Amino acid sequence: MDEINLQDMRSGFRRLFMILPVVGLLISVPAEASLIITVGNVFSNSPSSSNTLEIDLTNTGPAPVLVGGFSFGIEVTDPHITFTSATIATALPYIFAGNSLFGPTISTLVGQTLEASDLWSGAGGATIAAGATVGLGDVSFDVSARDLPGLVIVMLSSFPFTSLSDPAGGNINVDTLAAGSITIETSAVPEPSALMLALFGLAALASIRKRFYM
Amino acid sequence: MKSSHRFGYLGGWLRHAAVVLTITALSHANAAQPVYILTDLGDLVGSATIFTSHGSAAFGVNSVGQVSGSSSTVLPSGNGGPVHAFLWTPDVMNGPTGHMIDLSPSSNGIDDGDTVRINDFGQVMFTDGSTIPDVQRAPVLWTPATRNGTTGTTAALVGTTSDGFGLNDVGQVVGRMFPGLCFAWTPSQHPNGIVGSINHHFDTARNQDIPGYGFGACAFAVAINDVGQVTGTVGVGFWGRPFIHINDPISFPNMGPLELGAIGLGDIVGPGPNADPNDQTWSGGGNAINNLGHVAGGSVFPGVGIHPFFFDGTTLRDIAPLSGAGGTALGINNVDQIVGQAVFPTPGGAFLYDQGTTHQLLTLVESASAQGWSQLATAYAINDSGQIVGQGIFNGQARAFLATPIAPPPPPTIISYQLLFGSQSFTMPGGRTNLPWTTVTGVKVKFSKPVTGNSASLTGVSVTGFSGSGTDTLNWTFNALTRATYNTKVLGTTANAILDLAGNPLGGGVDFAQTLNVLPGDVSDDANVASNDSVLVNNARSLPYNVIDDINGDGVVDMNDVNLVRGRIGTHLP
Numbered sequence: 162m163d164e165i166n167l168q169d170m171r172s173g174f175r176r177l178f179m180i181l182p183v184v185g186l187l188i189s190v191p192a193e194a195s196l197i198i199t200v201g202n203v204f205s206n207s208p209s210s211s212n213t214l215e216i217d218l219t220n221t222g223p224a225p226v227l228v229g230g231f232s233f234g235i236e237v238t239d240p241h242i243t244f245t246s247a248t249i250a251t252a253l254p255y256i257f258a259g260n261s262l263f264g265p266t267i268s269t270l271v272g273q274t275l276e277a278s279d280l281w282s283g284a285g286g287a288t289i290a291a292g293a294t295v296g297l298g299d300v301s302f303d304v305s306a307r308d309l310p311g312l313v314i315v316m317l318s319s320f321p322f323t324s325l326s327d328p329a330g331g332n333i334n335v336d337t338l339a340a341g342s343i344t345i346e347t348s349a350v351p352e353p354s355a356l357m358l359a360l361f362g363l364a365a366l367a368s369i370r371k372r373f374y375m
Numbered sequence: 376m377k378s379s380h381r382f383g384y385l386g387g388w389l390r391h392a393a394v395v396l397t398i399t400a401l402s403h404a405n406a407a408q409p410v411y412i413l414t415d416l417g418d419l420v421g422s423a424t425i426f427t428s429h430g431s432a433a434f435g436v437n438s439v440g441q442v443s444g445s446s447s448t449v450l451p452s453g454n455g456g457p458v459h460a461f462l463w464t465p466d467v468m469n470g471p472t473g474h475m476i477d478l479s480p481s482s483n484g485i486d487d488g489d490t491v492r493i494n495d496f497g498q499v500m501f502t503d504g505s506t507i508p509d510v511q512r513a514p515v516l517w518t519p520a521t522r523n524g525t526t527g528t529t530a531a532l533v534g535t536t537s538d539g540f541g542l543n544d545v546g547q548v549v550g551r552m553f554p555g556l557c558f559a560w561t562p563s564q565h566p567n568g569i570v571g572s573i574n575h576h577f578d579t580a581r582n583q584d585i586p587g588y589g590f591g592a593c594a595f596a597v598a599i600n601d602v603g604q605v606t607g608t609v610g611v612g613f614w615g616r617p618f619i620h621i622n623d624p625i626s627f628p629n630m631g632p633l634e635l636g637a638i639g640l641g642d643i644v645g646p647g648p649n650a651d652p653n654d655q656t657w658s659g660g661g662n663a664i665n666n667l668g669h670v671a672g673g674s675v676f677p678g679v680g681i682h683p684f685f686f687d688g689t690t691l692r693d694i695a696p697l698s699g700a701g702g703t704a705l706g707i708n709n710v711d712q713i714v715g716q717a718v719f720p721t722p723g724g725a726f727l728y729d730q731g732t733t734h735q736l737l738t739l740v741e742s743a744s745a746q747g748w749s750q751l752a753t754a755y756a757i758n759d760s761g762q763i764v765g766q767g768i769f770n771g772q773a774r775a776f777l778a779t780p781i782a783p784p785p786p787p788t789i790i791s792y793q794l795l796f797g798s799q800s801f802t803m804p805g806g807r808t809n810l811p812w813t814t815v816t817g818v819k820v821k822f823s824k825p826v827t828g829n830s831a832s833l834t835g836v837s838v839t840g841f842s843g844s845g846t847d848t849l850n851w852t853f854n855a856l857t858r859a860t861y862n863t864k865v866l867g868t869t870a871n872a873i874l875d876l877a878g879n880p881l882g883g884g885v886d887f888a889q890t891l892n893v894l895p896g897d898v899s900d901d902a903n904v905a906s907n908d909s910v911l912v913n914n915a916r917s918l919p920y921n922v923i924d925d926i927n928g929d930g931v932v933d934m935n936d937v938n939l940v941r942g943r944i945g946t947h948l949p
Binding site for chain 2: 229230231232234262263269276278280284318320321322324325326327328329330331332
């Protein structure tokens with residue numbers, strides 16, 4: 162297999178894995194859902210460091226929501242991924258921008274599992290308008306060397322790891338925890354046998370996803 | 376007062392034996408729990424000087440605590456006078472204080488002091504020595520004008536020489552009529568009428584109906600219960616045997632003549648009827664019978680001599696406190712508490728048999744010696760409230776006593792169970808299910824009274840330190856509790872039980888359980904540590920101090936507490 166073909170394949174992967182989470186998101190969100198916490202989908206090389214992944218909060222409900230604190234936990238099972246920190250430097254406006262109690266670094270546990278939390282500094286909280294999306298954290302991670310490209314699912318830990326609180330300390334129900342992914346790209350040319358295995362695996366995955374969404 | 380005829384030859388021997396054995400008693404009183412207070416019932420007004428040999432004695436007590444008894448008097452010359460019957464009425468029902476009246480002020484005195492009985496109406500039956508012409512002695516019945524009143528009239532029951540021994544609550548009397556007849560007297564106006572008649576004789580001929588006692592006679596009809604069952608002594612040759620008359624008992628309103636058919640108690644439990652009139656085995660007599668038909672008395676038990684017995688309707692059992700020592704039971708109430716006289720290692724033969732144990736009554740009295748009581752010689756009767764009457768030695772004189780039960784000292788109880796963390800404490804349960812602190816290192820328990828205990832008296836945690844034994848507050852310490860559920864117990868059982876200084880266990884012998892759900896950070900008490908808990912503690916930094924938010928127990932709610940919660944987000948109890 163030459164480099165061109167490999168590049169074509171990577172392009173196909175990229176399109177596939179950018180579409181799949183969005184499709185999955187649309188399918189999994191109940192019609193009456195109002196709050197969704199989402200893990201981003203990113204591509205990273207292997208090996209690499211200081212990659213970033215964003216955790217966002219979307220209010221899909223009809224009314225604004227006042228948030229006084231939050232926490233989230235994410236985890237991967239792939240040992241090549243190591244979360245190193247979470248900060249308030251999100252691409253979208255940070256939820257407590259200008260009023261973060263713990264920022265800029267809000268992580269409390271790093272590794273294959275990351276936990277982070279922050280509180281609104283002072284009285285009150287952040288208003289998340291209807292339809293708005295805000296950032297909860299910008300997660301940095303390293304990818305260690307691996308032979309094959311691949312997809313690593315980033316799961317959000319369930320309550321009480323991932324939680325929202327109103328300014329009075331009452332729990333706010335989060336309707337959906339949407340997983341994200343890290344697509345690992347490798348620069349080394351894989352052995353033919355390894356490449357065949359990867360192709361079989363991807364073909365099988367595509368087949369499963371296709372059947373699932375039909 | 377002369378010796379009672381009630382026990383006859385058997386009772387006289389019994390009493391003599393008991394007194395001798397009491398005098399030669401051994402040592403060391405039982406360390407029983409004080410549960411009674413004593414009242415000196417005194418003597419009749421105007422008779423302050425009493426015979427040193429026989430002052431006063433109480434023989435009956437009814438359900439409201441009225442007491443019947445006898446008191447010696449003194450003639451104007453200073454010589455000993457007749458013995459009078461008295462009625463002592465408490466100031467309040469079953470109270471320990473009251474006043475005494477003379478029921479026979481104009482007579483020459485009663486003839487048999489041991490037969491002054493009282494029923495619940497307040498009637499008093501005693502054997503008068505002079506009121507009936509040409510009769511040496513005969514039972515009379517004093518009836519109050521109103522129930523439990525202190526004014527009344529006295530009526531003679533029997534026109535021939537006789538002794539009255541038993542009186543029930545409807546006013547029936549049983550006793551002995553000379554020569555050799557037992558009788559039952561029943562009021563025609565019932566209950567508690569003052570006119571009646573003897574409607575039955577237990578005579579020699581009729582006693583031939585008693586299996587195995589064909590040659591016997593009713594020697595004494597001693598007691599009758601409220602349904603007309605009678606107990607006493609039936610003569611068998613030279614010896615008497617206890618009996619209970621259970622066939623067709625006298626009863627109201629269908630009162631009729633007693634039918635014979637009494638059976639000897641020995642027939643039920645012993646070796647059976649003994650035709651040998653000279654065989655002493657199972658000799659004895661019933662002295663009291665309750666409304667259950669249960670009998671108390673004294674009987675010779677094979678191999679051990681004369682002992683007090685309790686017949687529960689099936690079994691006649693020896694209730695003597697010591698093997699080989701004599702005694703007899705004289706009273707029984709409707710809950711099968713029995714009183715009488717028996718030999719104990721220390722002076723004072725009055726006993727109380729209760730729930731299988733025979734107690735020396737004096738050991739159940741609080742501060743008896745301090746009050747002037749050196750011994751309680753004989754307990755004659757007990758009512759259903761547990762009040763006991765008898766005769767004891769008060770300041771060196773024989774005096775009637777009333778022993779009134781008092782509530783036993785309450786066992787120690789737990790006033791508060793506090794958790795110690797940092798410099799703070801929290802009283803459990805405090806409306807909480809989960810405990811949010813990271814530094815729970817001790818338990819401090821306050822009791823209702825000083826107690827003793829040890830490090831093992833608290834279970835469920837690994838105790839490393841203990842203090843406070845002998846005070847009303849005990850402290851246990853341990854390493855800081857981590858996230859888990861701890862089922863602690865403050866013991867009221869086992870050898871490590873908490874005891875008060877009198878030896879009573881916690882709660883009367885019940886463990887005190889306290890579950891500790893330690894979930895550091897869960898200030899919201901919802902069994903999860905989430906961002907809302909950190910919000911609550913963060914908010915609490917600017918609020919008045921609340922120990923719930925003081926996660927490390929250092930006396931202030933600050934960012935340290937917020938961070939302690941934050942670091943535990945996501946945790947919950949298993």
